[in-house]
Amino acid sequence: MMKPVFMTYTKKDLINLAVCMVLSVLVIPSFITTEYWYTSILIPWLCLALATIGQQIVMGYTGQLALGAAGFMAAGAFAMFNLILRVPDLGFVGSLIVSGLIAAAFGILFGLPSLKVRGIYLMVATLASQFFIIWMIDKFGWFKNYDSSGIITAQDIVILGKPFTTPLAMYFVCLAVTTVLTLLAMNMARGSTGRNWMAVRDMDIAAESMGVSLLRTKVQAFAISAFYCGVAGALFAFCYLKSLEPVAFDIKLSFKILFMCILGGLGTINGAFIGAAFILLFPVLLNAIGNNVFHGAIDATIISSIEQVIFGGLMIIFMIYEPLGMAKLWENIKQKWRTKFPTMNIKNLTSSIGKKS
């Protein structure tokens, strides 16, 4: 293990962080000028990556099969709408944090079944959150400020009196929030908090015998996960959709986030970004191929069907050959590149242990 240079970060981490920051703050804004890239790709990518980090915390790190990220996102989005509407003094950032906390409260409530049920049964139990939250928003007009049209326009983002309405400004808002929350998530995942999560995931009885409380750890993971989803949902509604409608946060979005989590790599933070990028960009790529290679000869509906087929296939392939997802794949490629040797497998690992001891 490398020695940490600054806080828990190693030199490599700091270089990675610097590269990411330079890319996202300097390179992207100066090279990408088309609005399409910001409004349709970069902003939803950051929002969904944030939600996927939430899903990672509960599923990848704590090993609790939960499905209902979109429900928490809806809770966050509508909480944000109501907070800005009714408590304008809070400001954008304050509202964002409180929306996350409201989503976290739902997370605690719907995380409680995890103490009694696990696996696929827990997944079904957490589905309740998805349907309950959406139903609640639809049922009680108060949440939508008694708007009859069903689609509410999101308020403009104003931070410290300055409006953030251009795509580039909104991109920076999303980037700032995502960066801060990602760093916090990494700190937790690498510290004692993350070790407790993973201990519960890998062997709950042993974790309990070491003094890790299953109740506290699981509920904590659900709460933090829902907080991330809530903030992501608020950003998703205010920066990407620019409107609030419960339908946008249906079960399909929950599944999408689940796929991002699995394809990206369970139990990794960078996997959340890779998975989200892949699932967002893949349809774009397919469309581009459809338009440019086949010149529109293939119907758009067929392309979207092909997309589903390829996603399904990839999920199966990853589950079988690389259960740790694209983040692990990326690690392996780097490893190969570095050593120009076959990747480390159990055989040469154990033989190297034998040599040393």
Next chain:
Amino acid sequence: MAQERKFKIGKPILEVKNISLSFGGVKAITDTSFDVLEHEVRAIIGPNGAGKSSMLNCINGIYKPQQGTVSFKGQQIPNITPNIMAQMGLSRTFQNLALFKRMSVLDNILVGRKLHTKTNFLEVAFQLPKVKKEEKINRDRSEEIISFLEIEDIKDTPVGKLPYGLQKKVELGRALATDSSVILLDEPMAGMNVEEKRDMCRFILKVNDELGTTMVLIEHDMGVVMDISDRVVVLDYGKVIGDGTPDEVRSNQKVIDAYLGVEH
């Protein structure tokens, strides 16, 4: 153990009284009592299915016995859970290895430091100075244990990739990291070769000698048991059939019968 011990064997630290445990109609343990003295190495032996592991699981709170009580450090504990026992200073290893397979050796041992970690998740998220201080203490202690167990070169390897003998060592390390006063070892040497067994014995005795940790172990290898333990309790069909020093137990007719079989 002829030479003077740094930690003299003292008063009973763990007392098991009249424990009975059954699963449905099957009686695993019937009215069993024994005690463990402070700083001693206490072995529980017996043929397969004698109820040894069930006994440890009762002490540790994984099973809830229908009858009987467990007293620890002079205190009778009404609702035993693994968590309460851990907090009181009782740690354990498991028969079929219960390690955190996808975590590294160091991280596994660091989980053992859980009860010495007082910072909450928000403090960890913001990496407050006290988190760094605490983490450093915990890491230093874990590194100490790692070098004590002579597993420095594998400390960053995911535990699931290690051979069985090393995994057993890591599990002992994790139990040690808790700084518990009593450690229950469920077959710490099962499936090991002679050399690994000798190593493990050495570690168990070293821990007991240097840290004064009370060791309660289940073991099948009679030679090993007789060599390292101060006192032995023998279970058969969930009942105590012998209790005493290795020599006393070895000459106990009931024990000989249970192990060698007896003509009826």
